Amino acid sequence: MxxxxxxxxxxxxxxxxxxxxxxxxxxxxxxxVLNRYIExxxxxxxxxxxxxxxxxxxxxxxxDFGGIWPAHCVQGSEGARFHRDLALPEETIVISKGLDPNRxxxxxxQAATESGMPFPAQLEAMAVRKLYVGGLATDYCVKASVLDGxxxxxxxxxxxxxxxxxxxxxxxxxxxIEEMVRAGAVLMNFSKMRADDRP
Numbered sequence: 361m362x363x364x365x366x367x368x369x370x371x372x373x374x375x376x377x378x379x380x381x382x383x384x385x386x387x388x389x390x391x392x393v394l395n396r397y398i399e400x401x402x403x404x405x406x407x408x409x410x411x412x413x414x415x416x417x418x419x420x421x422x423x424d425f426g427g428i429w430p431a432h433c434v435q436g437s438e439g440a441r442f443h444r445d446l447a448l449p450e451e452t453i454v455i456s457k458g459l460d461p462n463r464x465x466x467x468x469x470q471a472a473t474e475s476g477m478p479f480p481a482q483l484e485a486m487a488v489r490k491l492y493v494g495g496l497a498t499d500y501c502v503k504a505s506v507l508d509g510x511x512x513x514x515x516x517x518x519x520x521x522x523x524x525x526x527x528x529x530x531x532x533x534x535x536x537i538e539e540m541v542r543a544g545a546v547l548m549n550f551s552k553m554r555a556d557d558r559p
Contacts, residue, residue, distance in 0.1 A: 366407040366488045369394055370468055370495030370502050372446050373412055375432040375439035377496075382432040384497045384524050388443060393522040394494050395447045396550055402449055407486060409479075410448055411468040411495075411505070414440060414456035421464050433458070455479050466504035469512065480512055490515040492548065494522030499536040506540045516540070521549040 372394065374380050377387040401408050413433035421427045433440040442448060457471035458464070465471070471479045483491075491509055493516060495502055502523050509516040518540055525533025541547065 364487050364489040366409060366483070366486070366491055367397055367401045368468060368491045368493045368495075368505065369398075369408065369410045369446070369448075370493065370505055371411055371413055371433075371497070372443050372495050373433050373439065374441050374443060375413075375437075377443055380432065380439055381430050384526055387496050387524050388445075390494060390496065390522050390524055391443050391445045393519075393550065395445075397492065397494060397519060397522060397553075398447055398449065400550075400553070401492075407488065408449055408452045409455055409468075410442065410446075410452050411455045411457060411471050411479075411501070412440065412442065413458045413465075413501075415458045416461050419458070419461040421458060421461075427464070435459075453482065455482070466501045467508040468501070468505040469508035483512075483514070488514075490517065492517045492519055492553075494519035496524060497533075498523045498525030499528070499532040500526060503536040503540060506545050507543055510543045510545060516545040517548045518545045519549065520547045 375382050376384050398408060414435050415433055417434050418425055422429060422431045453473060455471035455473055469479055473482055491514055493506055506516045506518055527533050
């Protein structure tokens with residue numbers, strides 16, 4: 361693993377976990393696995409990014425205003441907080457998406473840092489060319505982010521043991537993984553990374 365690598369944790373927020381307003385089945389199961397990856401990236405002194413949905417209360421993304429989803433991850437709400445057991449380091453770079461009430465913004469590549477720098481620009485500034493991706497949900501924001509990363513010319517590694525999907529239609533998550541691999545993403549798990557991908 362080269363210094364141009366980073367970990368991207370996608371949307372591990374309360375509303376997407378059991379008990380939230382838009383829960384991914386077993387969504388909280390990714391947390392302990394992601395914590396192991398976080399420890400690894402800290403050990404290797406590589407950056408950690410965490411994306412979050414950060415919607416205004418009124419947005420076309422929500423069912424009440426013409427969208428397909430129930431209200432979730434409203435700015436400043438408990439549902440928008442990262443899962444309490446997710447051990448994000450203090451130096452984690454948080455990127456927010458879904459702020460525009462007229463856009464859906466599934467991809468982390470539509471997000472920006474707290475200072476307003478677009479995520480692609482932040483990656484370029486840090487010379488990151490390889491992203492290891494885990495989080496929620498496989499068939500929506502993870503897929504959109506991985507496909508966008510490929511389009512941006514990045515090497516995208518899907519942490520298959522650290523994702524869970526919505527499966528609005530049965531099999532959606534499996535199809536999403538197939539689509540990401542066809543686009544050029546590489547599948548990885550923790551054991552394989554420790555054995556084959558250490559710096």
